[in-house]
Amino acid sequence: MLTNYYTEQYRESLLHNVIPFWMKHSPDNTYGGYFTCLDREGNVFDTDKFIWLQCRQVWSFSMLYNMVEQKKEWLDMALLGAHFLQKYGRDREGNWYFALNREGKPLVQPYNIFSDCFAAMAFARLYQATGDKEHSNLAVYTFHNILERQENSKGIYNKSYPGTRPLKGFSMPMILSNLVLELEHLLPSTLVEQTISRAVHEVMDVFYQPELGLILENVSPEGHFVDSFEGRLVNPGHGLEAMWFIMDLGARAADQSLIHKAMNIALDILDYGWDKQFGGLLYFMDVKGYPPQQLEWDQKLWWVHIEALVAMAKGYMYTGDKRCSDWFEKLHYYTWTHFPDRENGEWYGYLNRRGEVLLPLKGGKWKGCFHVPRGLFQCWKTLKAIAGKEVVHG
Amino acid sequence: MLTNYYTEQYRESLLHNVIPFWMKHSPDNTYGGYFTCLDREGNVFDTDKFIWLQCRQVWSFSMLYNMVEQKKEWLDMALLGAHFLQKYGRDREGNWYFALNREGKPLVQPYNIFSDCFAAMAFARLYQATGDKEHSNLAVYTFHNILERQENSKGIYNKSYPGTRPLKGFSMPMILSNLVLELEHLLPSTLVEQTISRAVHEVMDVFYQPELGLILENVSPEGHFVDSFEGRLVNPGHGLEAMWFIMDLGARAADQSLIHKAMNIALDILDYGWDKQFGGLLYFMDVKGYPPQQLEWDQKLWWVHIEALVAMAKGYMYTGDKRCSDWFEKLHYYTWTHFPDRENGEWYGYLNRRGEVLLPLKGGKWKGCFHVPRGLFQCWKTLKAIAGKEVVHG
Numbered sequence: 005m006l007t008n009y010y011t012e013q014y015r016e017s018l019l020h021n022v023i024p025f026w027m028k029h030s031p032d033n034t035y036g037g038y039f040t041c042l043d044r045e046g047n048v049f050d051t052d053k054f055i056w057l058q059c060r061q062v063w064s065f066s067m068l069y070n071m072v073e074q075k076k077e078w079l080d081m082a083l084l085g086a087h088f089l090q091k092y093g094r095d096r097e098g099n100w101y102f103a104l105n106r107e108g109k110p111l112v113q114p115y116n117i118f119s120d121c122f123a124a125m126a127f128a129r130l131y132q133a134t135g136d137k138e139h140s141n142l143a144v145y146t147f148h149n150i151l152e153r154q155e156n157s158k159g160i161y162n163k164s165y166p167g168t169r170p171l172k173g174f175s176m177p178m179i180l181s182n183l184v185l186e187l188e189h190l191l192p193s194t195l196v197e198q199t200i201s202r203a204v205h206e207v208m209d210v211f212y213q214p215e216l217g218l219i220l221e222n223v224s225p226e227g228h229f230v231d232s233f234e235g236r237l238v239n240p241g242h243g244l245e246a247m248w249f250i251m252d253l254g255a256r257a258a259d260q261s262l263i264h265k266a267m268n269i270a271l272d273i274l275d276y277g278w279d280k281q282f283g284g285l286l287y288f289m290d291v292k293g294y295p296p297q298q299l300e301w302d303q304k305l306w307w308v309h310i311e312a313l314v315a316m317a318k319g320y321m322y323t324g325d326k327r328c329s330d331w332f333e334k335l336h337y338y339t340w341t342h343f344p345d346r347e348n349g350e351w352y353g354y355l356n357r358r359g360e361v362l363l364p365l366k367g368g369k370w371k372g373c374f375h376v377p378r379g380l381f382q383c384w385k386t387l388k389a390i391a392g393k394e395v396v397h398g
Numbered sequence: 399m400l401t402n403y404y405t406e407q408y409r410e411s412l413l414h415n416v417i418p419f420w421m422k423h424s425p426d427n428t429y430g431g432y433f434t435c436l437d438r439e440g441n442v443f444d445t446d447k448f449i450w451l452q453c454r455q456v457w458s459f460s461m462l463y464n465m466v467e468q469k470k471e472w473l474d475m476a477l478l479g480a481h482f483l484q485k486y487g488r489d490r491e492g493n494w495y496f497a498l499n500r501e502g503k504p505l506v507q508p509y510n511i512f513s514d515c516f517a518a519m520a521f522a523r524l525y526q527a528t529g530d531k532e533h534s535n536l537a538v539y540t541f542h543n544i545l546e547r548q549e550n551s552k553g554i555y556n557k558s559y560p561g562t563r564p565l566k567g568f569s570m571p572m573i574l575s576n577l578v579l580e581l582e583h584l585l586p587s588t589l590v591e592q593t594i595s596r597a598v599h600e601v602m603d604v605f606y607q608p609e610l611g612l613i614l615e616n617v618s619p620e621g622h623f624v625d626s627f628e629g630r631l632v633n634p635g636h637g638l639e640a641m642w643f644i645m646d647l648g649a650r651a652a653d654q655s656l657i658h659k660a661m662n663i664a665l666d667i668l669d670y671g672w673d674k675q676f677g678g679l680l681y682f683m684d685v686k687g688y689p690p691q692q693l694e695w696d697q698k699l700w701w702v703h704i705e706a707l708v709a710m711a712k713g714y715m716y717t718g719d720k721r722c723s724d725w726f727e728k729l730h731y732y733t734w735t736h737f738p739d740r741e742n743g744e745w746y747g748y749l750n751r752r753g754e755v756l757l758p759l760k761g762g763k764w765k766g767c768f769h770v771p772r773g774l775f776q777c778w779k780t781l782k783a784i785a786g787k788e789v790v791h792g
Contacts, residue, residue, distance in 0.1 A: 041688075050626065052627070102557070105563060110559040112559060163509045165507055168503045168504060231444075292443075294435075294437070294444065295437070295757040299693070299757070356750070363695075
């Protein structure tokens with residue numbers, strides 16, 4: 005693997021292409037917060053502020069400040085979103101809304117607990133940059149609120165009739181397995197260990213189904229397959245993202261067997277989710293091969309591909325398994341020949357099955373300043389570590 | 399136009415291809431109701447029962463029994479669904495659930511008022527076949543419940559924060575403009591006239607925006623354009639379906655000017671919604687040309703195309719305008735070369751932008767026994783009337 009070459013490509017792209025794009029086009033210097041609906045050239049086409057994306061951008065700039073360089077402009081950028089979120093982001097009970105208008109008035113109620121997850125991540129990382137207790141308090145309060153709400157996260161907005169077909173979703177344990185590390189410096193270590201151990205158990209022993217070799221998005225409360233649209237659903241990108249969270253947890257616990265298990269699952273997901281006809285990873289699949297209910301099932305999404313790259317880079321770093329470096333190269337080639345916009349910077353988010361641009365946007369309701377910069381950073385640092393090992397062992 | 403040839407094609411396809419497909423594959427003779435999740439060959443791939451589709455199939459078979467031939471097997475088919483719906487379809491307040499499992503246990507709460515709309519249609523038509531007062535009572539009760547709930551149809555499941563950006567949707571007046579005629583024989587004539595007049599006003603003076611030449615899916619309570627994802631949304635199929643409802647209302651009121659206005663709007667929608675690159679009608683568009691939030695925006699859907707055919711057939715029947723017959727022929731060619739499955743019968747529902755099959759299903763969560771049979775019936779009868787005129791005038 006041309007490790008040094010790749011390392012430089014990910015670093016260069018993060019610092020000189022992607023981050024400058026968001027620095028230039030996203031700040032709302034009038035009302036605070038960020039514009040995330042940006043067209044091909046970076047022009048703002050909608051001014052609504054989606055809490056997921058506001059929080060995720062605070063996280064990204066805080067992370068860069070903490071991990072790459074203490075640039076004042078990065079911290080200012082993080083604070084631009086944080087102030088807006090502190091002022092307008094929550095209802096009276098402290099739950100995070102889903103969307104605000106440009107001025108900060110609530111548009112969509114707090115039906116979606118992932119707003120809270122991304123808020124906790126954002127303020128925990130921001131606290132590392134600022135040392136401001138208001139930031140850590142907000143992160144910790146939100147984290148505890150998530151733990152309390154997690155069993156019925158949609159609350160009154162839950163449209164499922166109770167009892168007929170109870171299901172639990174993969175997203176919650178998956179995100180907790182990452183979130184708890186994001187807040188590790190703010191939480192008692194017993195809570196951290198307990199949350200990790202529960203999340204790893206849920207992800208690896210409950211949602212991962214050994215007889216299928218895949219992770220299901222929804223299972224019964226007892227962890228069984230449920231033959232319904234929700235129960236048959238597989239989201240390869242979700243599984244791949246979770247597997248690098250788990251590999252990092254395995255490394256943290258020096259648990260080689262957990263690392264290997266997660267790496268092998270990731271390899272199985274890639275085999276399963278790769279589009280044999282047109283290349284790239286499919287968005288949604290039905291585990292029994294039936295038509296999925298998601299009409300966008302065959303599209304190629306930016307986050308799926310960058311998360312897959314991170315998973316393979318980490319798999320290779322932790323194990324040296326050549327299947328990981330082979331997949332990394334295959335994913336790298338597909339990703340870099342399809343997603344980046346060489347003319348105007350950043351990545352397209354949504355391609356059709358053939359890999360053609362489906363929506364000519366750089367940001368929207370769901371794509372913001374998060375997966376691309378986080379993934380580029382993770383690949384850069386992981387590849388650099390691999391290069392270091394290659395020097396040592398080579 | 400080869401009117402006689404087309405007439406026969408629509409009749410033949412309805413009676414000898416589409417209806418037999420549903421007669422053969424959809425009845426659940428164990429638990430009652432219908433299977434609607436049918437693969438390419440008609441095999442059942444999921445047994446959930448979605449209230450929209452259960453009701454719509456009761457409607458279709460009742461309509462055929464009333465309007466085509468009093469076949470016992472058609473009435474039995476309608477009653478198979480009706481009994482299931484009467485037994486399991488509603489909550490204690492008489493609101494219709496969104497989905498049940500195969501046995502009839504509720505899966506999804508009554509968050510969606512269109513379940514009620516299709517139930518009212520179904521039982522009103524069924525009453526015409528059976529004369530059973532239970533059927534008419536259910537239709538009338540449900541209709542009044544819809545009128546009461548229409549201002550806040552999602553009730554407690556509404557996730558919009560009140561007041562920030564109030565919007566009203568096109569679906570409600572659109573569906574009422576059709577529903578009221580479906581129940582005309584059961585309602586006091588003052589209520590019928592009042593409902594029609596309100597619905598026509600809303601559709602033609604509020605949601606239709608003359609300066610755009612298009613119908614918007616959502617406007618402010620005062621009927622103004624709202625520059626947001628919802629406010630910019632155009633659904634060409636929705637507009638086309640509404641325009642044939644309005645043309646029928648125009649004919650009923652002998653209002654030539656209303657007919658011409660609706661026909662001209664339909665022609666404008668076709669010009670706007672036609673995919674100049676690959677043919678067919680697009681599913682969703684943004685009126686300002688921005689990327690829509692619906693990832694499935696560029697797909698070609700069965701119901702959009704059959705509703706467009708009905709609109710053009712009626713436009714031509716009512717006005718003789720050659721633009722309608724030209725569009726009918728263009729739509730006819732696209733539709734019949736893309737949607738029907740010559741091998742196993744019925745139509746595919748979902749094609750990608752290029753017109754290739756995206757989901758190999760004949761029925762699913764949203765496609766059932768409704769748009770295809772209703773549209774084939776409407777085209778058959780309309781083309782027959784045109785042929786009659788051609789004989790008279792020719």
